[in-house]
Amino acid sequence: MKARTGVIHDLGYARYAGERRPPETLWRVIMRQHLAYAWKTRWRLKPWVVIALAITVGVGVVLYVSKNSIVGMLSREGVGPTWLTAAVPFAYTWYRIPAFMISMTIGAAVIARDRETGAFTFYFSRPVRPFDYVLGKLTGQLALMAVIFLAGPVVLGLFSVGLTETTSEALDQLRILPKVLAIGALGTVAYASIPLAFSALAPRRTIALAVWATYYIMVSTIIAQLGALLWLPLKAFDLGLAMESMAMRLFDVPIPGETLAPLWAAIGSLVVQSAAAIAVVFVMVRREAEGSVGGSS
Amino acid sequence: MSGPATAIVEAERLSKWYGHVLGVSDVSWTLPGGVIGLLGPNGAGKSTLMKLMTGLLRPSRGAIRVLGGDPFADAGVRRRIGYSPEHEHTYDELTARELVTVLAHLAGVPRAEAPRAAVAALEAMGMTEAMDRRVRGFSKGMRQRTKLAATLAHDPELLVLDEPLTGVDPVARIDIIERIKKLAAERGKTVIVSSHVLYEIEALTEDIVVIYRGQVLAEGNIYEIRRLIDRHPHRIRVECDRPREVAAAVAGAEHVARLVMERRALVIETRDPDRCYDDLAAAIVERGVELRAMTSPDNNLGAVFEYLTGGREGGEA
Amino acid sequence: MTARGLSGGQATLAIARLAIVRAVRGKALWIAAATAVLPLIVVGVQASLGHTAETMWQTAFMLTLLTLPIVPSILIGPSLSDELEDKTSAYLWSRALPRWTIIAGKLAGLAPVAAAIAMVSLGVAWLVMGGPGKVPVDTAVRGLAGVAAPALVASALVAALATLVPRHAVAVSVVYLLFVDKVVGELPIKLRYVSIAFGGRSVAGFDDLAAAPGALSLLVVGSVAVAIAITRIGRME
Numbered sequence: 001m002k003a004r005t006g007v008i009h010d011l012g013y014a015r016y017a018g019e020r021r022p023p024e025t026l027w028r029v030i031m032r033q034h035l036a037y038a039w040k041t042r043w044r045l046k047p048w049v050v051i052a053l054a055i056t057v058g059v060g061v062v063l064y065v066s067k068n069s070i071v072g073m074l075s076r077e078g079v080g081p082t083w084l085t086a087a088v089p090f091a092y093t094w095y096r097i098p099a100f101m102i103s104m105t106i107g108a109a110v111i112a113r114d115r116e117t118g119a120f121t122f123y124f125s126r127p128v129r130p131f132d133y134v135l136g137k138l139t140g141q142l143a144l145m146a147v148i149f150l151a152g153p154v155v156l157g158l159f160s161v162g163l164t165e166t167t168s169e170a171l172d173q174l175r176i177l178p179k180v181l182a183i184g185a186l187g188t189v190a191y192a193s194i195p196l197a198f199s200a201l202a203p204r205r206t207i208a209l210a211v212w213a214t215y216y217i218m219v220s221t222i223i224a225q226l227g228a229l230l231w232l233p234l235k236a237f238d239l240g241l242a243m244e245s246m247a248m249r250l251f252d253v254p255i256p257g258e259t260l261a262p263l264w265a266a267i268g269s270l271v272v273q274s275a276a277a278i279a280v281v282f283v284m285v286r287r288e289a290e291g292s293v294g295g296s297s
Numbered sequence: 298m299s300g301p302a303t304a305i306v307e308a309e310r311l312s313k314w315y316g317h318v319l320g321v322s323d324v325s326w327t328l329p330g331g332v333i334g335l336l337g338p339n340g341a342g343k344s345t346l347m348k349l350m351t352g353l354l355r356p357s358r359g360a361i362r363v364l365g366g367d368p369f370a371d372a373g374v375r376r377r378i379g380y381s382p383e384h385e386h387t388y389d390e391l392t393a394r395e396l397v398t399v400l401a402h403l404a405g406v407p408r409a410e411a412p413r414a415a416v417a418a419l420e421a422m423g424m425t426e427a428m429d430r431r432v433r434g435f436s437k438g439m440r441q442r443t444k445l446a447a448t449l450a451h452d453p454e455l456l457v458l459d460e461p462l463t464g465v466d467p468v469a470r471i472d473i474i475e476r477i478k479k480l481a482a483e484r485g486k487t488v489i490v491s492s493h494v495l496y497e498i499e500a501l502t503e504d505i506v507v508i509y510r511g512q513v514l515a516e517g518n519i520y521e522i523r524r525l526i527d528r529h530p531h532r533i534r535v536e537c538d539r540p541r542e543v544a545a546a547v548a549g550a551e552h553v554a555r556l557v558m559e560r561r562a563l564v565i566e567t568r569d570p571d572r573c574y575d576d577l578a579a580a581i582v583e584r585g586v587e588l589r590a591m592t593s594p595d596n597n598l599g600a601v602f603e604y605l606t607g608g609r610e611g612g613e614a
Numbered sequence: 615m616t617a618r619g620l621s622g623g624q625a626t627l628a629i630a631r632l633a634i635v636r637a638v639r640g641k642a643l644w645i646a647a648a649t650a651v652l653p654l655i656v657v658g659v660q661a662s663l664g665h666t667a668e669t670m671w672q673t674a675f676m677l678t679l680l681t682l683p684i685v686p687s688i689l690i691g692p693s694l695s696d697e698l699e700d701k702t703s704a705y706l707w708s709r710a711l712p713r714w715t716i717i718a719g720k721l722a723g724l725a726p727v728a729a730a731i732a733m734v735s736l737g738v739a740w741l742v743m744g745g746p747g748k749v750p751v752d753t754a755v756r757g758l759a760g761v762a763a764p765a766l767v768a769s770a771l772v773a774a775l776a777t778l779v780p781r782h783a784v785a786v787s788v789v790y791l792l793f794v795d796k797v798v799g800e801l802p803i804k805l806r807y808v809s810i811a812f813g814g815r816s817v818a819g820f821d822d823l824a825a826a827p828g829a830l831s832l833l834v835v836g837s838v839a840v841a842i843a844i845t846r847i848g849r850m851e
Contacts, residue, residue, distance in 0.1 A: 043782045097793050104785035203641075206696060209784045210645045210688035217684055217792060218652050221677070225656045229663060351708045354851045376619050376710035386700040388632070390639035399632050403709040405619040408628075447705070 030136025048098035056152040089247035107195030112208040150184035197277035200284035233265035310359035320345035322511035334498035335491035337508035379453035389433035404451035418450035437464035530566035546580035625711035629719025650735035653677035667748035674739035683791035694776035695783035725769035732761040760818025770839035777846035
C-alpha cells in the first residue's frame with residue numbers, strides 16, 4: 001500500500017485577510033454599478049437628462065417672462081391664471097417624456113438583461129441576497145428618476161420663490177415646495193419601480209420593453225378612456241394622467257371638465273401600482289435566485 | 298504549405314482598425330490551400346482577419362482577395378465561402394434542420410434542394426437524431442455541430458472556422474476534429490481554423506499562421522518554424538541507463554549549447570537537432586547504452602508559440 | 615450540388631419567410647396582436663352606452679393609431695437590432711446576398727403583419743359599433759387605409775432607427791412615434807406632413823383633410839426611411 005504523502009504548494013497567493021464589507025451594505029455596490037451602467041454610452045441617460053434640463057430652463061424662462069408681463073400683472077390683480085403656480089405643475093407633462101425614455105433605455109431593460117446574460121449567476125453565487133439585488137437596482141433607478149422628477153421641479157419651485165417681490169409673497173410661495181416634493185417623490189417611485197417589474201417578469205430585454213411600452217401607452221390609455229366613460233377615478237390608472245391630476249389638483253389649477261382624475265385616486269394609483277411593482281420585482285428575483293440562476297446555457 | 302498552386306487568400310498590406318484600436322496591421326500573406334491553423338492569443342486579430350476574409354469587414358487599408366475576388370463587394374465570392382463565427386448566437390426559435398436549410402438557401406442553394414443539403418450536412422456533423430429539435434435547447438457541442446453544418450451545407454470551397462471547438466466536450470472535440478480533417482482530405486476543401494488552444498491546432502494540422510498584435514508573426518510548417526527559432530536551442534531528452542556516458546560523448550560537439558543531467562536522463566540543448574540526433578545515435582550504439590526513450594519536449598506548437606511571443610511584452614501561450 | 619446564388623427577390627422572400635417564422639415563434643408578435651384587442655374594449659363600452667357612431671369611429675381610429683408606436687417597434691425593432699447586437703447578422707452578411715435584401719426581407723415579412731394587426735383592430739371595432747349601418751363602407755375603407763399605411767411607414771421608420779441605434783431601437787422608435795411624431799402631427803403648420811400619424815388621419819379623412827397629400831407624404835417619409843436603412847446596413851461592419 002502506497003504511503004500517504006502531502007505537499008503544500010506556495011502559489012504566491014495570500015488569502016485576503018483584511019476587512020470585509022458588511023453583507024447588509026452590498027446593495028450599495030449594486031446601486032453604484034447601476035448608476036455607472038446608466039452613465040455609460042451615449043443613449044442610456046445623458047440625452048434625457050439634457051432634455052429634462054431644457055424643460056427646466058424653458059419653464060424657468062416662462063416663469064420669469066410671465067412675472068414681468070401683462071399676464072403677470074393681471075395675475076397679481078387676481079385676473080387670469082396664476083402663472084407662478086401654474087407653470088410648475090404643467091412642467092410635469094413634459095418631465096414625463098425623459099422619464100419614460102429612461103424607463104425604456106434602462107428601467108425596463110436592466111433586470112431582463114441580467115437574466116438574459118446570466119448575470120444572476122454572478123450575483124447569487126456571492127453573498128448577495130435577492131433583497132440586496134432588488135434594493136440596489138431600485139435605489140439606483142430611484143436616483144435616476146429623482147434627477148428628472150425632483151431636481152428640476154425643486155429648482156423651479158425655488159426659482160419661483162426667488163421671483164417674488166416681498167417677504168410675505170416669498171413665504172407664501174414656499175408652500176409649493178412640499179407639493180413639488182410630494183409629486184416628484186411619487187412620480188420617481190412609480191416611474192422607477194413599475195418598469196423594473198416588467199423587466200423582472202420578462203425573459204428577454206426586448207420582451208420587457210415591448211410589454212412595458214404596451215402597458216404605458218395602450219393599457220393605461222384604454223383604462224383611462226374607460227374611466228372617462230364609466231368611473232372617473234379609473235383615469236388615474238394612467239401613470240402620466242395620475243401625475244398630471246395630482247399636480248393640477250395640488251396646485252389648484254382650474255382645468256375644465258372631467259379631464260383629471262380625483263386627487264385621492266391619483267395618489268392611490270401611484271402608490272398601489274408602485275407597491276405592487278416592488279413586490280413583483282422582489283418575488284421574481286427571489287424565485288430566480290432560489291431556482292435556476294438564469295442565463296443561457 | 299501544400300495545396301493548389303493558385304492562392305486561395307491573398308492579403309496585401311492589409312490593415313483594419315476599429316477607431317483607435319488596431320485589429321490587423323499591415324498583413325501581407327498568401328494562403329495556397331489545405332488546412333491552416335490560425336493561432337494567436339485573445340485579441341491578436343484572428344477573428345478580424347477571418348471577418349476580412351469572409352466579407353463581414355472592409356479593410357481600412359490594403360486589400361484582400363479571396364478565391365480571386367473581393368469578399369465584401371462580390372456576392373459570388375461569398376457563395377464559395379462557408380463561415381462559422383466565434384459566437385454561439387443563432388436563430389434559437391428554429392430547429393437545426395430549419396436553421397441549416399434557410400442558411401443553405403441564403404447561401405445560394407435552390408429552395409428545392411436546400412432541405413436535402415441541410416440534412417446531409419447535419420448528418421455529416423453527427424446531428425441526425427437532434428436535427429428536428431429547436432436550437433434553443435441544444436448544448437454547446439450541439440450548437441457548434443449545427444453551426445458547422447450550416448457552414449458546409451452549400452458545399453463551399455473555403456471553410457473559415459472561428460474557434461469551432463469552444464465549449465465542446467472532449468469526446469465531441471475529437472469527433473469534430475476528425476470530421477474537419479476529412480473535409481480537407483476527402484473533399485479537397487481549404488479549411489482555415491482559428492484557435493488559441495494549441496493542442497486543438499496541433500491535432501488538426503502542421504501548417505500554421507501565428508498572429509500576434511494584429512501582425513503575422515510566422516507562417517508555415519510547425520517544425521520548419523521551430524527550426525528557424527535558433528535563439529532557443531532545441532531540447533532533446535534522452536532516457537537511458539548511463540546518461541553520463543552519453544553526455545560525455547556529445548559534450549564536445551559544437552552544436553551543443555547546454556547539457557542538463559537528470560537522474561536517469563540527459564537533456565541536451567542543441568543548435569542543430571539533425572546533427573545532434575546523428576551524434577546521439579552513434580554514441581548510444583558504440584557504448585551499448587540501453588536507450589529507453591528519446592523525446593523533444595519543445596518540438597511542439599506550445600514551445601513554438603511561446604518562443605515567438607514570449608520574448609514580446611505581454612505575450613501569452 | 616453547387617450553390618448558384620440568389621436573386622435579390624429570392625433573397626428578400628427567404629428573409630421575409632425567416633422573419634415571419636421567428637416572429638410567430640417569439641413572443642413579440644403575440645404582444646403586438648394583443649394590443650389590437652384593447653381598442654375594442656372601449657368601443658364596446660361606448661356602444662353599450664349608446665354613443666354616436668361618429669364618436670365611436672373617431673375613438674376607434676385614434677386608439678388604433680395609438681398602437682403605431684408599439685406594434686412596428688416591437689415587431690421590426692428587435693428583428694433588426696437583435697440581429698445586429700447578437701451578431702447573427704454574421705450569418706446573413708457572409709452569405710451571397712446583397713445587404714439591401716436584409717432590410718427588404720424583414721420589411722416584406724413584418725410590415726404587412728403590423729398593417730394587418732392595425733386593420734383587424736379597426737375592422738373588428740367597426741363591426742362592434744354596428745358595421746355599415748353605423749359607419750358607411752367607404753368611410754371604413756378609408757379608415758382601414760388610414761391605419762394600414764401609417765403602420766407600413768412606421769415599420770420602415772423603425773427599420774431606419776434600428777440601423778442607426780441598434781442597441782436602443784425599440785426605445786427610440788417608441789419615443790419618436792409616441793412623442794415626436796404625434797406632436798409634430800398636431801402642429802398647425804406644413805411641418806405636420808412629416809408626421810406619420812397626421813398622414814394616417816389625412817388618408818382616413820379626419821379633420822376634413824384630403825387623402826392625396828397625406829398619402830404622398832407617407833410615401834415620401836417611408837421611402838426616405840427605407841433609403842436610410844438600406845444605406846446604413848450596406849456600410850455596417
